[in-house]
Amino acid sequence: MRPTSYHEVDPELVAQVADVVSTVADVQPPQGLQHWERTPERFARYLTHLCRPGDYDRWTTFVREAEARHLIAVPAIHFWSACSHHMLPFIGQCWVGYIPDEKILGLSKIPLLVREVARGFWMQEDLTKAICDRLKKLVKPAGHAVHIRAMHTCQLLDVGPPVPEMITTELHGLCMHGPAKEEFLGWCRLES
Amino acid sequence: MRPTSYHEVDPELVAQVADVVSTVADVQPPQGLQHWERTPERFARYLTHLCRPGDYDRWTTFVREAEARHLIAVPAIHFWSACSHHMLPFIGQCWVGYIPDEKILGLSKIPLLVREVARGFWMQEDLTKAICDRLKKLVKPAGHAVHIRAMHTCQLLDVGPPVPEMITTELHGLCMHGPAKEEFLGWCRLES
Amino acid sequence: MRPTSYHEVDPELVAQVADVVSTVADVQPPQGLQHWERTPERFARYLTHLCRPGDYDRWTTFVREAEARHLIAVPAIHFWSACSHHMLPFIGQCWVGYIPDEKILGLSKIPLLVREVARGFWMQEDLTKAICDRLKKLVKPAGHAVHIRAMHTCQLLDVGPPVPEMITTELHGLCMHGPAKEEFLGWCRLES
């Protein structure tokens, strides 16, 4: 697939999706067909959006000598991704916390990090780990933690609505044990 | 597309989806690729599920001479469907009400009706109308109404999370005006 | 079926249920069988309880000359019944209101009335009407209204959990129109 700018999609991908669409259109009753001309392009853009690589290089960090080990947390960040098993969206919220060592991250970078990493096709267990890894690489914290609660639309098929959430949590360094774990999970349990 | 039983999917459809998947797999970083072998089959089953026709014939109605015109309502039925513009899921709740004339429907048939009609690819405006039409055909009510609130995952692409709901309402016959409209909408406004 | 006192059940009914139980016990894996000896008796008592006739005669009313037409309401009465289609329980809340003419009912009689009438096998539409009729017979009100919201366990089979509620409402006399209808429905919409 060729790299693309925002409104471009690879015409070959569009053609492949159009094949799928035309097979589906054989069975589907007529009411759904009125506006399908641009459906292949739209679905291709969905896939393309998910495949654009993240852009972490312009994210500078700030030096801040930590006198004490305090937790910084950003709760309940809205994000979405797609599951690698079905290519269907999942939607959720992500809690991020870290105990800085020598560097801190600009505030807006934390939700951006979550959303950038989440672009792609993921199992939630792997996504949780990937956000942890990226955070660690950026600020080398004394401890860090990521918590995700998400609703996977692929479950609609077999489990049906309403779909139960999935909860995954990764805790590292000073956040792995005792009071710092409790402090982080305490924010995760607040009503979101 | 050949008709299929529950676990069968048309192999041609699977092959077409596999083309799409292999194009996507070119760009996507490796972490997402570990379990993709069955992704084409899974996505094809998603499309196939949505295309299975509804089965309304075994739904009998009961005769009940209406002495007075009272509203029967089933609120906040969980359902899902897929949008005809993007082939992506939307998830929501549906409120159904009717004022019987000579026939009433078995209670469980009302949520089943919503879910059966919702299978397919729809604009929400059209789905609302289609549920109304099917309900009318089954019980020929003195009045009937359908209200839908749904979250469309296709909006994640351009609008981003959290996605605002869409609200559509159709009111017919005695439910179209005055107190019966107010009574029905009153139940729709209750916390769901 | 012979009339029974509280702890008695018709032995013939127990025997008939035992036949059903023994058929079921053929298929069900062993873990469920440990305490089944008294299951026929227990299920028979369930049916018997539902068949005991109500006892409305000891319910006296009080004379109270109504100077003005004010609504008396008892909201959100917990009750249960069984559906006449499946013999399975349904559970709900019932709102009762009336505008007295010359008689009022002792307060505790209103929930008792709902629970007594609800004993039996009912469609919810008919139960709503039956409570209305009984209330009318007792106090001959200037207006009266009954509202029921219930969850029918028979829906678990085809619709699955969580089961949507069913809402039925009967409005009569002065409660049928305008502000008195709005006043009654206002209490029904309060959080229960």
Added chain:
Amino acid sequence: MRPTSYHEVDPELVAQVADVVSTVADVQPPQGLQHWERTPERFARYLTHLCRPGDYDRWTTFVREAEARHLIAVPAIHFWSACSHHMLPFIGQCWVGYIPDEKILGLSKIPLLVREVARGFWMQEDLTKAICDRLKKLVKPAGHAVHIRAMHTCQLLDVGPPVPEMITTELHGLCMHGPAKEEFLGWCRLES
């Protein structure tokens, strides 16, 4: 009882239920009798549905080398079952958590597992254990936990509405003690 497909029920079971129904119909006042012709078949289908064996074989697991011991949880899964004492439904929510060792389960399999195991006639204490056992067999986790809160309709008879929930919890392996127990129970205490 002969094995059956979805809409089939064993005619002998239907006949046995019909005996029960005809005994009940002797006492019940006429309003409930209008639609009872198919009640034996419907109740038999209820029993039959509960007796269908689960189908766990098509559930594949995924290998995922666990670098660290993190809890995966699926909260508040809606399910229903029937109690082995009364053959009456109980309805509830189930929380499942596990700390993977070498295998993880596809997300949708967790609610499916709960619902499949719950089909049958159970005491809640035994059902909780059975879900634990099945989960252990599938993924051989480092720790696992199941929590159930359910409302048993059989209690309506002696305790009356509203029926208090029953709470059961099983904790095994790493989930049995200290912080992992607290982490799992923390998700169980979130508003469902």
Added chain:
Amino acid sequence: MRPTSYHEVDPELVAQVADVVSTVADVQPPQGLQHWERTPERFARYLTHLCRPGDYDRWTTFVREAEARHLIAVPAIHFWSACSHHMLPFIGQCWVGYIPDEKILGLSKIPLLVREVARGFWMQEDLTKAICDRLKKLVKPAGHAVHIRAMHTCQLLDVGPPVPEMITTELHGLCMHGPAKEEFLGWCRLES
């Protein structure tokens, strides 16, 4: 019964209650008997408190020429009373509203009025009317309204816990119809 000051109770009443208590003490198992010596006096003081007459004479009103007809309301006043059928307490909240004509009442007088009138043995229907009457006598309003929601402990006996509330409303003068009725009932429907 002789008039009494706050801590005095009529010794004859105490003696009569002591007779009742001694009969009850015959049956009640011993654990409850340890602190019963003063129970007759305590129950007598309960009755005596309910019989003390209200003291409305020191309540002055203020003259305020009404330029326009605006509603003044005091919502959700906590009060208690006892039911005239069982002499057992009922507990509730009372909403009072009036549209002044030439006089207004000092704010604290409105809850005091409710509590003073509620002292006594009442049917809730009559209490609602009595508060209306007293309010009318004090400020001769252009309109006035009283709404009561109360929980009667006497219902515990036959209906059992949780006890449904009873709702009574009286609307007079300009508050009887249309928008002023809606405005008053609007405040009554706010979460209390």
Added chain:
Amino acid sequence: MRPTSYHEVDPELVAQVADVVSTVADVQPPQGLQHWERTPERFARYLTHLCRPGDYDRWTTFVREAEARHLIAVPAIHFWSACSHHMLPFIGQCWVGYIPDEKILGLSKIPLLVREVARGFWMQEDLTKAICDRLKKLVKPAGHAVHIRAMHTCQLLDVGPPVPEMITTELHGLCMHGPAKEEFLGWCRLES
């Protein structure tokens, strides 16, 4: 006091209450007197109901070899009782938990146990203990716990409405310390 069946009350007790009522009727303004003829009988029935002994003998337990020590809990059971100081009702909710050793109790027996023991005249501290004792006697658990939150109407007299709740808790055996205490109290803290 002679033993009585459900609708019978000891005529002597009625006569004693009638003495009390006639003293009260001297002072109370006329509005409350219209329906007092049967008040002595009604109040006597209230006392009689509270004095009926519990019936624990028909409660069988089930043998269930405990492989592990898991808590079974029934939260927020609605009950009522009367205080031994004033003979006035108190109303509340009771949480019961136990860790079985060799026996478990049928689910509906737990709320029945609470309600049966609560019949009588109690200080809440003693009632909490009495429920614990009865539970211990029935199932000889490895640990057990009872938590009560109740509103005592006798407080209306001196403290006034709204009345603060009283909270009492008894923890025994394995429930007395550490994580099992935390687990039980965690369910008690859930919104009731």
Added chain:
Amino acid sequence: MRPTSYHEVDPELVAQVADVVSTVADVQPPQGLQHWERTPERFARYLTHLCRPGDYDRWTTFVREAEARHLIAVPAIHFWSACSHHMLPFIGQCWVGYIPDEKILGLSKIPLLVREVARGFWMQEDLTKAICDRLKKLVKPAGHAVHIRAMHTCQLLDVGPPVPEMITTELHGLCMHGPAKEEFLGWCRLES
């Protein structure tokens, strides 16, 4: 009383309050006396703050030709005042709405207006009217409305805690009737 700047208070007023304080200090047990030296000054500053005149002259309005009659509302403005009967604080929220004719007010001016007018000693009925009058003078609206809900601490003395709120509403011009009244009151009924 001499005009004062922010931290100044009239020494004569301080002396007068000191007289009051010394009388009170005669009775109050010693624990409360440790920090009373500056109490007269502090209470005098409380009174002085309430007496500072508002400053409405620097508030400019903006011309905006109204094409249609739309309501502008600012809900739930926190404010406080003191009651003219007891000189004690009352605290509440104020809802302001108006339908502009030719002028609109800068947004921040609406809460400032409420707070400035509220400074002083008021009966709530008069304060509501005074805010209306000031608003009218500033923007000459086609309609305007003010709604106040406040808790008066003077009620603690006779009514005791928790103190019921007082609700007052003034509606003028186009806001006085029908849909505009409903629209404004609708915002007032939203949870604050």
Added chain:
Amino acid sequence: MRPTSYHEVDPELVAQVADVVSTVADVQPPQGLQHWERTPERFARYLTHLCRPGDYDRWTTFVREAEARHLIAVPAIHFWSACSHHMLPFIGQCWVGYIPDEKILGLSKIPLLVREVARGFWMQEDLTKAICDRLKKLVKPAGHAVHIRAMHTCQLLDVGPPVPEMITTELHGLCMHGPAKEEFLGWCRLES
């Protein structure tokens, strides 16, 4: 200041307040002056009420041999007091808990104790301690704890509305550490 009965206030105190009022009346615009004649008397009664000594002598305790150490708690008692810095009211809720040793207190005495001690002029830190001390003196508990959350109207002057609460807690004896501290604070954290 002379001792006073309920409706009496020291005329000298009234005269001193009248001086204050007349100084204030110089500046305050006329609308507030209409009903000020009795303001000095009313404010004097406010101060007098706060100075009346508590009456703890008639509070008897009950002997109850504690077999085990269980916490008794009364949550969220509404009370008010006045701050010793400004003589202005503060309003709040108080949580009281104790682990009895040999004596328990009658239930209604706990809220009465809080309200009696709170009468006076206090810093909240000292009031919390004073309630602790009084409780200790009365029941000599094995542990006791008092928690207060209150809103101080004096803060309106400098901090403005809405005023943040102040939280103070005293924990003694067995309540000072570990699980008993957690148990008590757990009830304090429940929604009040």
Added chain:
Amino acid sequence: MRPTSYHEVDPELVAQVADVVSTVADVQPPQGLQHWERTPERFARYLTHLCRPGDYDRWTTFVREAEARHLIAVPAIHFWSACSHHMLPFIGQCWVGYIPDEKILGLSKIPLLVREVARGFWMQEDLTKAICDRLKKLVKPAGHAVHIRAMHTCQLLDVGPPVPEMITTELHGLCMHGPAKEEFLGWCRLES
């Protein structure tokens, strides 16, 4: 100001902001200065973002012959803008509704429309109207309505936190009156 792409800002604007920043930096204590080098560029990008023109041309509409007049609504769209008086952000939610005539808009276009129009410097009254106008131009509806609730940070300066919201509503065509107005405002009143 020169047109800019996403990450570009006009260097002249940056220089002008740098002048402002350097004046501010004279007074501000040193702690705030560590990371100010890029502040002029960041603030300039804030202004530039707000000035980028909307892009409505690629928004196609769909033809859908309206058989009946039903309301389509999208509630509680999160958006932000900046006020034209202070150039400071305001943040809010926007409700959009319309009754289609011949055209409908793709669902995601409704939130995009709100966000695009909101980019710029606005008074909320004008923004509400501008969204209405743009919507009308796109779909020529039979009726349309826009409702905005927003929090303006410029109010922090004079009113202080927490800042009251501002509410503006425009109703046109069939949405201007009666039931359609009520239906739309009903969705606006739902908890957001």
Added chain:
Amino acid sequence: MRPTSYHEVDPELVAQVADVVSTVADVQPPQGLQHWERTPERFARYLTHLCRPGDYDRWTTFVREAEARHLIAVPAIHFWSACSHHMLPFIGQCWVGYIPDEKILGLSKIPLLVREVARGFWMQEDLTKAICDRLKKLVKPAGHAVHIRAMHTCQLLDVGPPVPEMITTELHGLCMHGPAKEEFLGWCRLES
């Protein structure tokens, strides 16, 4: 920048802002320009307000010999500040707690302290620390803690609405560990 009194702003700063405004006005469509004449002055006043130094000298503390180590807390103080990266406002709530040693602070000083320190341009991490430092300097506590949850408007630019909060916490002395940390964080987790 010259020091200024409340309504004064440095004319040079106004001129510098005017340059920025005129550049912006080049691009912005006309609707926003009607009331911009005073925008430079208003934005300058925003900056000036943030630069005014705090005034901590008039804040006296009170001596109070601490017998025991109890936490004093003031939860959920509303405050605002501006971020040092964008000069744009952030809005939040601050929780302050301390365990006094020999001195306590007057209650209203705690919110004032937060608001005074927050004036300026801050990173939230530094602001949290600065409040801690100032509190320590004033009362030299045995332990102290500050918790901030704030919404930064600068995030609107890149993250978009709704903006996730940022959470920072500093714990010192006795508040740093174990139960005192838990007690403080417990109040922070209460619904604000």
